[in-house]
Amino acid sequence: MDARRTTVRDMRRANRSVLLTRIWLDGPLSRHELGQTTALSLASVSNLVGEMIAEGLVEEAGSVESDGGRPRVLLRVAPAYGYLVGADVGETRVQVELFDLAMTARAKAEYPIAATGSDPRDVATHLLHGLDAVIEQAGVDPAAVLGFGVAVSGTVERTADAVVHAQTLGWDGVPLGAMLRAGTGIPVHIDNGAKTLGQAEMWFGAGRGVRHAVIVLVGSGVGACVVADGVGYRGAHSSAGEWGHTTIVYGGRRCRCGNLGCLEAYVGAEGILDRFRQANRGRPAAGEDEETAFGELLRSTGRAAATVLDDTVGYLGAGVANLINLFNPERVVLGGWAGLALGERYLPQIRAATARHALRQPYAQTSIELCRLGPDAVAMGAATLPMARLLRDGGVPRDPVARVSPARPAPRTRARAR
Amino acid sequence: MDARRTTVRDMRRANRSVLLTRIWLDGPLSRHELGQTTALSLASVSNLVGEMIAEGLVEEAGSVESDGGRPRVLLRVAPAYGYLVGADVGETRVQVELFDLAMTARAKAEYPIAATGSDPRDVATHLLHGLDAVIEQAGVDPAAVLGFGVAVSGTVERTADAVVHAQTLGWDGVPLGAMLRAGTGIPVHIDNGAKTLGQAEMWFGAGRGVRHAVIVLVGSGVGACVVADGVGYRGAHSSAGEWGHTTIVYGGRRCRCGNLGCLEAYVGAEGILDRFRQANRGRPAAGEDEETAFGELLRSTGRAAATVLDDTVGYLGAGVANLINLFNPERVVLGGWAGLALGERYLPQIRAATARHALRQPYAQTSIELCRLGPDAVAMGAATLPMARLLRDGGVPRDPVARVSPARPAPRTRARAR
């Protein structure tokens, strides 16, 4: 139903994309298996794979014996074909990491930033410095860096300038994409941190093998990444998945967004600690920062703590049930630092609470799992952005100019002359 | 990212689909305009359109003068190329309607059914009788009927048997698709009524020209149809969009689904009337059935009625805001008989309540509109199912056997013999 034409070149790109994606995701594979699972003819597989090998994108990786006959050669994406850089713009620091195509980290850089109201220009400078630093540190050719993915905790418009709105950073309409592109020739990709972490969890973590999932992220705030049929759900302007500010207690607690009864006010770490303080006659949980205080609360044996945590599990279950009813996923992945901590201790109770609130059938069709990557995988998640592009395009697009322009000056005559 | 190969035939089908969809949706168009908007070359447009004209699927419809030169011929889908039958399985009646490809109704049939626990076999019989009846009534060749779309108010699995789970009908696991296919050779399509009504609203109603929308349906119960990038969002097992049973008041009123605090218990007509009865010292609104009672309540000037309706607007606003935060649509369409009645009187207040509960940015990017088709368009919505298939395939697939099999017996030798 898409209003886009299809040309014969799109076909080749689409098929290259299918093959490359499968080789990359499902490890070393033989040409035979590729033909089997993609329904492409062996001839085409050979043709396309041969092209990718010639480009250096794919390489042979040993062979495995086949009963009696010629052994099958395994194929993998060449790890050193190119490199990916991912960056995490957090509230307190900018972290930049370089990966090869096997997604092994090769270099890392980190820059502290002011906790509140960080100047976008400073952040952009840190990001560009970090980019140079990790390239230098890893000793790779800058031309081999396929892309620079940046994850920020806000919504990112899908325009050329990649305008960012990030409440926690105090940014409203920052054209971060344009700012970064002015400082580097490497392709820049910017997206919301929850969405990139969700993608990473889908490819390498608890979402493997699933096409419909919701990755729930509970930290100080609360967010979600919805994956529909293998691709992130964005909505009209890329701000879909704002689960934290859905109303779950009509007229309830005030949330930091200003509304009443948001889910975040009940199951976000800040909201939980605040509720504990109220239940504990104004005495907060011990701990310098939020994370240690939350850990303390989890370990606490007091009556107030137990009540607050029980309630939290209930609210979280209702919130997850809402997601299940609305999105009908195959899997729900519970992540974020607070979500992980809660889940490690209360997963069965969370499942039970969800079952109470969700419709029977969609609940039965889904499974609720803990995340596998942990909260520090944001930079890796950001690096999935250029990787996704590489896979979608079936490799780096061949320079299309070279094929057409030589014939341009006198197309007809030259063609005749042959 | 789809693990599906692309062949040279898919390309042609895809391009036919693009052209056909555009011709059908955007009325008579010239070849030039088609080339413009689809980015196909004029040569290909001519080629593909010529094929469709030869098949009788597309026809010329007058011409429009172009400044000075040869006038451009307009093209449209031939209304009499084929016919679509749509059926609505309601709680009290089965309604069957036949349309031509211009979506004008040509015949209608209706059968009352038992209000509760209707036997699936009876319903299937009514549906098949209705199918024959409207074909007979319209005087149409049965072979020209392209498909039979059936809308039911429950979830429909996307399997060959089209297994239906419909709480309101008392059905759990009814293979309605298999039952109907056993009684007719016409292709059968079954889907949830909210989804088909949503599709109709997208094509002919308040969703025209929009790619991301949520169609909200408030009747006795509450549902929603999410359209993402032009296609209905289904989730893993087609039960996505169960908005009515999301929790909006944690620990609140008991819903007929058994849970506490579901949205449906607050903004469904049944829930509203029940809340009014409680607020009105046990005296219900006057009226034999739900619909007249609800109309009475809307016209009522009493204090209890005003409070209940004000609260309803608030809950509805919060519920719509949740959809906006989660799905980030371009448009929200308010429909269903109760939703339409509420919206006609309270649309500004509903918008205001939604604005209070939604995040500022996604709210600013969306518009909330009333539906245009009314609640009786379910049969037409069902007829969109075979139409969607026709558009997706770019017409009726040509028999592929005829093209290949003659060469089969001795492909090599025969080829040489020429």
Added chain:
DNA sequence: CTGCTTGTTTCATGACCTGAACGGACGCCG
């Protein structure tokens, strides 16, 4: 070394889109 099995590549074929040339229809103007 030969036959056998299995994996991979080559080749002729048919299907497709495209740019450019060609043919057609209409209004305008001398």
Added chain:
DNA sequence: CGGCGTCCGTTCAGGTCATGAAACAAGCAG
């Protein structure tokens, strides 16, 4: 009323692509 310019629509040669069948390659057993 016939030539002319302006578009519209179609035809054709050229290039790209996937595919099935046949050919080639690489191991193993006898």
